[in-house]
Amino acid sequence: MSLAALPILVPLAAGALSVAFWRSVAAQRAIALAGTLILLFVSILLMQQVHSEGFVVLHMGGWQAPLGITLAVDMLGAIMVLLTGITGLAIALFSLGDTPERHEKFGYYPLMHLLLAGVAGSFVTGDIFNLYVWFEVMLIASFALLTLGGERAQMEGAIKYVTLNLFSSAIFLSAVGILYGLVGTLNMADIAQKLGQVEDTGMVNVVAVMFMVAFGIKASAFPLFFWLPASYHTPLVGVSALFAGLLTKVGVYSLFRMFTVVFDHDVAYTHTILLWVAALTMLSGVLGAAAQFEFRRILSFHIISQIGYMILGLALYTPLAIIGGVFYIMHHIIVKTTLFLVSGVTYRLTGTHELSELGGFYRERPMLSVLFLIPAFSLAGMPPLSGFFAKLIVIRAGIEAEAWTVTAVALLVGLLTLYSMVKIWAEVFWKARPEAEDGVQRPEPRTEGLVWMYVAITGLAACTIFIGLNGQPIYNLAEVAAEQLMQPQGYIDAVLEGRP
Amino acid sequence: METLMAYVVGVMFAAAVYMMLRRSIVKLVIGLMLLSNAANLLIFTVAGMKQGAPPLIPEGAEAPATAVADPLPQALILTAIVIAFGVLAFSVVLIHRAYEVVGTDDLDQMKDTDT
Numbered sequence: 001m002s003l004a005a006l007p008i009l010v011p012l013a014a015g016a017l018s019v020a021f022w023r024s025v026a027a028q029r030a031i032a033l034a035g036t037l038i039l040l041f042v043s044i045l046l047m048q049q050v051h052s053e054g055f056v057v058l059h060m061g062g063w064q065a066p067l068g069i070t071l072a073v074d075m076l077g078a079i080m081v082l083l084t085g086i087t088g089l090a091i092a093l094f095s096l097g098d099t100p101e102r103h104e105k106f107g108y109y110p111l112m113h114l115l116l117a118g119v120a121g122s123f124v125t126g127d128i129f130n131l132y133v134w135f136e137v138m139l140i141a142s143f144a145l146l147t148l149g150g151e152r153a154q155m156e157g158a159i160k161y162v163t164l165n166l167f168s169s170a171i172f173l174s175a176v177g178i179l180y181g182l183v184g185t186l187n188m189a190d191i192a193q194k195l196g197q198v199e200d201t202g203m204v205n206v207v208a209v210m211f212m213v214a215f216g217i218k219a220s221a222f223p224l225f226f227w228l229p230a231s232y233h234t235p236l237v238g239v240s241a242l243f244a245g246l247l248t249k250v251g252v253y254s255l256f257r258m259f260t261v262v263f264d265h266d267v268a269y270t271h272t273i274l275l276w277v278a279a280l281t282m283l284s285g286v287l288g289a290a291a292q293f294e295f296r297r298i299l300s301f302h303i304i305s306q307i308g309y310m311i312l313g314l315a316l317y318t319p320l321a322i323i324g325g326v327f328y329i330m331h332h333i334i335v336k337t338t339l340f341l342v343s344g345v346t347y348r349l350t351g352t353h354e355l356s357e358l359g360g361f362y363r364e365r366p367m368l369s370v371l372f373l374i375p376a377f378s379l380a381g382m383p384p385l386s387g388f389f390a391k392l393i394v395i396r397a398g399i400e401a402e403a404w405t406v407t408a409v410a411l412l413v414g415l416l417t418l419y420s421m422v423k424i425w426a427e428v429f430w431k432a433r434p435e436a437e438d439g440v441q442r443p444e445p446r447t448e449g450l451v452w453m454y455v456a457i458t459g460l461a462a463c464t465i466f467i468g469l470n471g472q473p474i475y476n477l478a479e480v481a482a483e484q485l486m487q488p489q490g491y492i493d494a495v496l497e498g499r500p
Numbered sequence: 501m502e503t504l505m506a507y508v509v510g511v512m513f514a515a516a517v518y519m520m521l522r523r524s525i526v527k528l529v530i531g532l533m534l535l536s537n538a539a540n541l542l543i544f545t546v547a548g549m550k551q552g553a554p555p556l557i558p559e560g561a562e563a564p565a566t567a568v569a570d571p572l573p574q575a576l577i578l579t580a581i582v583i584a585f586g587v588l589a590f591s592v593v594l595i596h597r598a599y600e601v602v603g604t605d606d607l608d609q610m611k612d613t614d615t
Contacts (some may be wrong), residue, residue: 129576136583143590145595156610157596162591163520163528169587170535173580177543230613466569 015113040085055494058155067185072126097452157231168217175210189495219251245337274315282308360433386467485491512538547573
């Protein structure tokens with residue numbers, strides 16, 4: 001049996017079930033936990049199947065490709081679905097401890113499931129229009145999650161987020177339309193095959209760049225990232241951790257998919273653009289972070305700079321570089337989610353995200369300090385954590401491709417990342433906590449549910465150590481994914497097999 | 501006809517972007533509406549326009565006898581219209597709430613979250 005549809009069906013079913021139990025928050029919590037656990041289980045099964053069979057293809061409704069909608073999971077898709085499962089479970093655990101009841105009563109859990117369904121759907125689909133639909137599913141869920149609560153900052157952030165993401169969707173849709181006009185098909189494998197026969201290569205490049213802009217906005221690449229730091233620090237911490245871990249990575253995944261399997265006709269043109277985009281994304285993100293003094297804003301800007309590394313892996317377009325890019329995505333999703341969750345705990349205990357008002361955590365909560373240090377060092381690329389290997393592979397690929405400028409930028413950005421992490425460490429954990437003004441008594445922190453938050457953070461931190469200590473097996477997975485992307489014929493054959 | 505439609509689509513995109521660049525959030529939403537409709541018309545146009553040839557297969561045959569209009573773009577547009585409708589309904593509610601909470605409809609005043 002093909003498992004390709006289950007990563008979509010499980011969260012959708014869990015979401016529908018949570019809506020059915022609208023009045024019972026307790027039931028919704030149980031479903032959130034069970035649903036994400038099953039999703040993780042299914043994603044592991046899917047990973048096993050992809051590992052043994054190479055590709056898992058499911059033709060929906062029995063319509064053969066390229067006529068029907070096809071779900072096609074290769075190694076990259078399976079890795080992304082697995083990461084969705086891990087992140088989803090961590091966020092569900094964290095939400096049990098941190099989500100205020102008024103959010104839970106207004107559909108927090110159903111929206112979370114819907115978002116996970118949209119993300120998983122984007123990773124498994126093999127149809128370009130279907131990808132658009134999953135993007136929209138994901139977007140509408142994220143809109144609602146972003147504005148749940150209705151505070152002023154959330155409204156202002158949401159307007160920017162909604163506008164730029166809808167703009168990106170319109171460009172995406174237009175690009176799909178033009179592409180259909182060129183090749184007369186929507187199946188990615190079929191497009192890849194037929195695009196070679198299109199004579200008007202100028203038009204193909206136009207479409208390629210339209211896709212690049214559309215996914216670039218979603219992935220928050222330079223110069224299209226301004227919606228991200230304006231909105232990601234406004235919702236609940238659990239929500240921004242979910243966004244930080246998964247949403248931008250859907251854009252990156254789509255770039256990887258489209259610019260290896262589909263648009264490989266004019267690499268000199270498209271991937272040179274991507275190369276400079278990557279360098280400027282890394283640099284502008286990390287410099288933006290250096291100027292910030294709010295916990296989640298620093299982390300938001302770091303998402304942008306890390307996206308640069310992933311796009312760099314794609315842009316260099318050598319087998320090693322793609323491996324590095326895939327490895328980087330795996331590392332980044334886990335580490336970034338962990339860091340946001342840590343900021344959730346410090347917020348819970350102090351009620352602020354401002355670095356100047358935080359402090360003293362190393363003395364009060366040594367355990368939390370260690371849990372911050374692990375992902376922070378991993379993000380900066382310290383051995384033996386996952387970030388070290390991710391950076392090592394990408395930079396080594398850069399040196400082998402003799403792309404000196406971007407490699408130098410990548411190294412410099414690694415150093416500046418460390419600076420930002422040390423800044424957070426010094427301000428939040430190391431320095432003494434500033435006295436409250438005018439002898440105002442600080443409210444006693446709410447500690448109920450804190451254990452759930454710790455469980456989520458500890459699990460994710462264990463994941464980054466696991467990736468670091470098991471570099472070789474993870475590298476092998478990334479290698480398989482890169483091989484399939486660099487030689488798309490295997491993917492094309494697997495999807496179009498048995499075509500009339 | 502296709503040339504005319506191409507100009508119409510171009511003007512709609514231009515008008516949409518112009519409206520989105522204005523300061524009022526109401527005009528922003530009008531821009532978003534125009535934008536999604538422009539994208540839909542674009543799909544309709546680039547897929548080829550054909551008059552008086554419905555995609556019907558005569559009884560007993562397995563394929564249409566002559567060249568017919570492609571029904572797929574219309575299915576795509578229908579899906580896109582439904583999605584755009586949902587998303588726009590959300591944005592209308594969003595700007596209403598934002599106006600209530602922030603107390604202005606001027607995008608230039610909504611700078612609290614910018615850096």
